[in-house]
Amino acid sequence: MILAWILAASLVGTLLSLAIAALVAFRVQERWIPTLVSFAVGAMLGAAFLDILPHLFEETKDPGRTAAWILGGLLAFFVLEKLLLWRHHHHHGEEGEAAVGPVHGHGGGRSVGWMIIFGDGFHNVTDGVIIASAFLTDVKIGVVTSLAIIAHEIPQEIGDFLVLLHSGFGRAKALALNVLSGLAATVGAVAAYFALSAVNTWIPEVLAVAAASMIYIAVADLIPGLHRRTALGESLAQVLFIALGIACIWGVHAALLPGA
Numbered sequence: 001m002i003l004a005w006i007l008a009a010s011l012v013g014t015l016l017s018l019a020i021a022a023l024v025a026f027r028v029q030e031r032w033i034p035t036l037v038s039f040a041v042g043a044m045l046g047a048a049f050l051d052i053l054p055h056l057f058e059e060t061k062d063p064g065r066t067a068a069w070i071l072g073g074l075l076a077f078f079v080l081e082k083l084l085l086w087r088h089h090h091h092h093g094e095e096g097e098a099a100v101g102p103v104h105g106h107g108g109g110r111s112v113g114w115m116i117i118f119g120d121g122f123h124n125v126t127d128g129v130i131i132a133s134a135f136l137t138d139v140k141i142g143v144v145t146s147l148a149i150i151a152h153e154i155p156q157e158i159g160d161f162l163v164l165l166h167s168g169f170g171r172a173k174a175l176a177l178n179v180l181s182g183l184a185a186t187v188g189a190v191a192a193y194f195a196l197s198a199v200n201t202w203i204p205e206v207l208a209v210a211a212a213s214m215i216y217i218a219v220a221d222l223i224p225g226l227h228r229r230t231a232l233g234e235s236l237a238q239v240l241f242i243a244l245g246i247a248c249i250w251g252v253h254a255a256l257l258p259g260a
Contacts, residue, residue, distance in 0.1 A: 003193055005139060006132045009146040010189040013131070014124070014182035017150050021157035022175050025165065034229070037166050038238040040159030041222050042245020044214040047123075047156050050250055052211040056204055069205050073212025077115055078220070084111035112221045113167035116160050117177050119213025121184040126206050127153070128188025129199050136196065148252075155248035157182075163222065 028036060053070075060066045127149050135142030157178065164174035192199045226238050 002135055002139075003190075005142060006135050006189045006193055007186065009131050009135065009142060010128050010186040013127075013146050013150040013153070014179075014185050017153040017157050018175070018178055018182050020154050021161050021178070024158050025161035025174075026171055028162070028165075033162060033166050034225075035234065035237050036162050036241060037222055038226060038241035039155075039245040040163045041218045041226070042242035042247075043155045043159035043249055044218040044222075044245075045242075046246035046249030048211040048214040048218075050246070051253055052207050052214075056207055056211070060204060066204060066208055069208035070212050070215075073209040074216050076209070077119070077213055077216040080118065081111050081115060081221075084114055112217060113164045113169050113174075113177075115213065115217055115221075116163050116167075117181045119210060119217065120156075120160055120178075121181040122206055122213060123210035124182055124184040125188035126203055126210060128185035128190075129192040129196075129203055131185070132189040132192035133196065133200070136193070155245065155252070159245060163217070 056066050057063055131142065131146050131149065134145035161174055161178060164177065165171065169177070188199070229235070229238070
């Protein structure tokens, strides 16, 4: 019965948050997507600095080890992007550059999209583990925890969806990839149910890599693209939407997890 609750919560939570994110993203006009990527920057940085990192450093007994995993995650995503860029140049050559890179001027747009999927997958695995842990403690705690995670994921999923669209993916493919990464929550939940002690041991490291992915993508890939738009009106809109993304993460966290 507990496993059924865990499966239902992880699947329903994933599909609900993705459905709301897709509904918002599908209604966005194409010309607004570059500006709305600022929201994704705010949501990613908010999730990393207001939620994941404080939790990590409060719970860890070895802050140096946690910081090292974050640093390693940043370097790993740098190497991953290099490999994705190399693969693109190797297979498509110079003629494919201009068509692929709305985020970068050097043909790296789709690499950012794929890193979003990898990073979101890491994060969703930990969400699944947290859901399973909560239900194994008490069903009521599991329900409340699942609702908090769903609400927390919605602004981040909207941001991820917008980045995928901005990176050159079609709306249908962006939705399919988001669903695929979202199912990682169910994988994490089932793994935690059958091997909670072993899985729990790795939660800090997985969360550190998830935080590193959000910071790297926001700072190294998305913000430089925002700087390419220098008009005063666009710059003010970027600041506003970054603040809105951060505020959404902070608001959900403060409302649903006030003691966290």
